[in-house]
Amino acid sequence: MNDKIAKALYRAAALTFEELGFMFPSADLDPLQKYATVDAVGSVDFEGPQKGRLVVKMCGGVLPVLAANMMGELEPPTDKLQADALKEIANIVCGNLLPTLAGAKQVFQLKTPRVLAMTDDFAPTPGQAPTAEAHVGLEEGRADLLLFLLES
Amino acid sequence: MALNVLVVDDSAVMRAIVIKTLRLSGVALGQIYEAKDGEEALRVLDENWVDLALIDINMPVLDGMDLIDQVRGNPETADLSIIVVSTESSETRIENVQRKGVAFVHKPFTPETLRQAILRATGVIDERQDSKSSVPGGGFDF
Numbered sequence: 546m547n548d549k550i551a552k553a554l555y556r557a558a559a560l561t562f563e564e565l566g567f568m569f570p571s572a573d574l575d576p577l578q579k580y581a582t583v584d585a586v587g588s589v590d591f592e593g594p595q596k597g598r599l600v601v602k603m604c605g606g607v608l609p610v611l612a613a614n615m616m617g618e619l620e621p622p623t624d625k626l627q628a629d630a631l632k633e634i635a636n637i638v639c640g641n642l643l644p645t646l647a648g649a650k651q652v653f654q655l656k657t658p659r660v661l662a663m664t665d666d667f668a669p670t671p672g673q674a675p676t677a678e679a680h681v682g683l684e685e686g687r688a689d690l691l692l693f694l695l696e697s
Numbered sequence: 698m699a700l701n702v703l704v705v706d707d708s709a710v711m712r713a714i715v716i717k718t719l720r721l722s723g724v725a726l727g728q729i730y731e732a733k734d735g736e737e738a739l740r741v742l743d744e745n746w747v748d749l750a751l752i753d754i755n756m757p758v759l760d761g762m763d764l765i766d767q768v769r770g771n772p773e774t775a776d777l778s779i780i781v782v783s784t785e786s787s788e789t790r791i792e793n794v795q796r797k798g799v800a801f802v803h804k805p806f807t808p809e810t811l812r813q814a815i816l817r818a819t820g821v822i823d824e825r826q827d828s829k830s831s832v833p834g835g836g837f838d839f
Contacts, residue, residue, distance in 0.1 A: 564805035565714060615710055617717035622710075629710040637804045640784025652787045655755070 550645065550677035550692060557641035558601075558681050558690050561634060566611045571682035581605025581686040586661040587631040589639045590669070593653035595646050597676070597694040598669045599639040600661070603631060605686020632658035638690065646694075669693050698821060699727035701746055705738040705764065706753040706782070711804075715751055715782060721808035724815050735759025739767060742774050749778045749819055751802075754785060754794070765797050778818040782806070 559570040571578075581604040588600045603611070609621030612630035616622055622630075635658045643653045661667060668675070675691040702719060706712045712731050719726060730745060732738035736759045741747065750768070754761035761781060768774045779799040785791060791801050800818040802811060815821070 561805050616713040633710050637784050640786050644786045649788045
């Protein structure tokens, strides 16, 4: 586990949840947040000076609230729009994280974000451990962020 | 002056975010148009008066960079104020975007960030700064 990248991952995610989701992220998880179950998983692959995948898991009913906040709605939007919100979150966190991996001048190509089935293998190669991960407490749930880097 | 704004993004959620943030920014807004790709944006521009376009880069059909080139190449829209709203963080790519005469706002963004970019892109004077009143959206730095 790379602590420096993990801290950058947490910062990128916290900023995104604050500014787009109007949520108050927390690095210290209470028991409700810690044991919340996974509801939805999104990912975005990237290529460039480093190749890899960022996976975002939303847990404990956070996604409907987050999507509603992002859109400025009082009620949770449709499942399709919640999936769209999850993909945007993955895309934005990844875009903000990548300069910390290789420097601000480097150019990365982000692929189209996806929503993964719960049965999918989230790692780009089977059994691969994440290079870095971060856990962000949000309301009564949390977001797990896992970064997988592939050998160039 | 109320600005007619075109928001171009293939994500319905991101279009909603941009529109919500526009409304929180305190900028006087007229008509707000939406387009999900560059081709749809060109049709909106052909049929309506638009003062400002907020454009994503990565889109299907016709992406943001090609859209900007077509807008700049058309005498009727060449002077349109454009802000690219993107997750792009590479300084190299951002400089390439800015060379096309457009402003850049990085996602995520606050209402105040968007407001300042709009004021720079359109040249509209920020009357609120002169009157020393609080700036709407400025308090969202949680």
